[in-house]
Amino acid sequence: MKVTGTLAAFMTHATTMSGDRRRGRAVSVETAGWPRAEAVVREDGSGRVTINGQMVPVYRESLGEARSEVMRLIMEYSTSIGLAIEVQAQGPEGPTGLTVYPDGSVVQDGGAGAAQAAQAAMPPSDPASMMPERSPGPRAGHMRHSAPDQVPGGPAGAMPGAMPMSGPMSVPVPVSMSMQTPMPSPVPTRLPEYQAGQVPSGVQPPAGPAEPQRMSVMGRGAVPSSSFQQPAQGQGPGGPFGGSAPAAPEAYGESLFGPATGPDGGRRDSRRSFLMQDRLDEPATQGVRGVLARVGFRVRPNESERAERADEQVVSQHWPGPRTISIVNGKGGAGKTPATVLLSAVFSSHGGSGVVAWDNNQTRGTLGWRTEQGPHEATLLDLIPQTxxxxxxxxxxxxxxxxVHHQSRDRFDVLRSKPMALAHEQRISSEDVDAIHAVLAKYYRMIFIDSGNDESDPMWLRMIDHTDQLVVATSTRDDHAEAGALLLEALSNRGEHMAELARKAVVVVSQSDPKATPADMRRVAQGYRSLAREVVTIPFDPAMVDGQLVYRALRPQTRRAWLAAGAALARGF
Known part of the structure; x- marks a missing residue:
């Protein structure tokens, strides 16, 4: 077998141990023992394999590719030395212990299989029962055999003089070994697949005890797992004649950190699909980690940045069909318009176009005043005749x-009301609301509605009929907070649809008053915990007080808070 460069360092210890055996030197488990490997894989595709103190780094594009490379290195080493390897693996799911055998099979047994195989490979103390030296032959990897006849003076498969291994022990291994019963013919390493219960023509399944033993060119070891039990002749699938014997990992079998999948697909639900792709973490961009990443070091983001990226992913989704979000509070000045603008900006900035903010207000709605005006002065009153x-x-x-008026910096559109006109001059009916909503739902994926203060207005009630998600905007002022709470309680008693909106509502508590304290924010937020699905607090920001609202002009901590509010909203769709 050709040894690759990455395995050259691993082979030094194995070559020395094999040479000692050939020269007749006593090799003890304490000094040679059984091969051990440590494997580490990370979500960014990096990892390492350490065998006999020699470490080989692994760098791949994904966690799945890193696992495959780690397993390939360990299997190559196991095949090259013909010994089972104890593997202590560490991955994102936590630690696990495995045994990798030279035939490519993997057993999740805490790594005990390698110790048992090494123990079984130790010769018996009685010279009459010692195994003969095998003739030289190609190192074809791990051969699987049926168990020899029962050794006199012990149960089938037991080796006289063998002791349970609770730790390292010194047992001399002479070169020349004999065995009373002849060794059965080896079975090919790559097992043929047959239907359950079928035996190929001209092949006789080996008879023997129910517990087979693994044979390798380096010694003999008992199979540590009951999943490799060999049934008696003519009894269903088993060993090399059925599906219960382990197959090479190319077809199916134990993954490095997961359970096996049999050929019948019975455990397929627990197998990790080869088609699954792990999401790669981009290098850090914030703090000291971000500085290191910009100068060339690959540094993963910290937990705070990872949480922010998770929220960005949530608000970047596109859902089937349009979504209508209404921002409500019965009191003016509670923060409905800023919430409408900035939530629209969050979803358009991260999820792309197809977002519109609609001023559904009979009495001088200010959404047009707080946003960028396009090259015209059109309002919803101009759109209604064209629906x-x-x-x-x-x-x-x-x-x-x-x-509509496009927001060039935050990339969403605004359908304005006409605040210069008196309320009776822009009275809009329920049918007009239906028509406007139908047009916007045809051309936009997300509709944010800035509502008025009159909860009995037909325009307001029809808006609720079209709403998929409700946002209650409030400040730390007691009258604003109480108005929002009363609204949620009232909606809970107004039919199934409104009750469901109230139950799934998101509350946004803004610190509009710079004199408000963090304790005030916590008090208001805590008061809404029993009324709404989620509550998000927004810190004070001078850019939210007056003038046009631009998401990118906010302080970083304020943008982060509005992103969290958008993610809370998206989790309700």
């Missing part, structure tokens, strides 16, 4: 640019 056209087959998305 039939936009719902028809000849309409185009680009035509909506005559009626």
């Amino acid at each position: 039939e056209h936009f719902l028809g087959p000849t309409a185009q998305l680009a035509d909506l640019a005559w009626f």
Whole structure:
């Protein structure tokens, strides 16, 4: 077998041990023992394999590729020396112990199989029962045989003089070994596959005790797992004639950190698919780790940055069908408009286009005042006469640019109300709300609605009928917080749809007053815990007080808080 460069260092110890055996020197388990390996794999695709004190680093593109490379190195080494290897593996799921055999089979037994194989390979103390020296032959890897006849004076498969191994022990191993019963013919390392109960023509299954022994060119060891039991002749599948014997890992079998999958697919649900791809962590970008990453070191992000990336992934999703989110509170100044703008910006910045903010307010809605104006002054009053056209087959998305105002920095659109007009001049009916919503749902994937303060207005009630997710905006002021709480309690008693909206609601508590303390924020947030699904707090930020609202102009901690609010909202879809 050709030894690769990465295994050259591993082979030094094995070559010395094999040479000592050939020259007749006594080799003890204490000094030689059985091969041990330590394997570590990480989510970023890096890892290492350490055998006999020699470490080989592993760098791959994914966790799955790193596992495959680690297993390949260990199997190559096991095959090259013809011995079972105890593997202590550490992965993202935690530690586990394995035994890797020269035939490519892997048993998740805590690594005890290698010790048992080494113990069984020790010769008996009685010279009459010692095994003969095998004739030289090709080192074809691990051969599987049936057990020899029972040794006199002990049970089948037991070796006289063998002792349980609770730790290292010194047992001399002479070169010349004999055995009273002849060794059965070896079975090929790559086992043929047959149907359950079938025996190929001209092949006789070996008879013997129920517990077979593994044979290798280096010695003899008992199989440590009951999954390799050999049934009697004519009794269903087993050993080399059925499906219960372990197959080479190329087909199926134990993964480095997971259970085996049989050929019948009975345990396929627990097998890790080869088609699954691990999500790779990009190098850190924040703090000291980010500085190290920018100068060339591959440094993983800390827990805080990983949590932020998880929230970004949540808000970046696209769901089947449009989603309508209404931002509500019966009191003015509670923070509905900032919540509408900044939540729209969160989803459009991370998830792409297809987001619109709609000012559904009868009484001087300020959404248009707090956002960027396009090259026109159109409002929803101008769109209503055109709804039939936009719902028809000849309409185009680009035509909506005559009626909505695109936010060039935060990448979403705004459908304004007309705050300069009196309420009776822009009275909108429930049917108008239906028509506007139908148009926006046809051309946008997410609709954020900034609502008015009158919860009895037909315009407000129809908005609720179209809502998929409710957001209650409030400040730390007691009247704002109480108005939002009363609204949730009222919705809980207004039918199944409104009760469900209240139960799944997200509450956003903004520190609009710079004099408010963290204790005030916690008090208001705690008061909503029993009323809503999630509560998110937003720190004070001067960029939220007056003027146009731009997500990128906020402080980093404020942007992070609004991202958390968006993720809480997305988890309700």
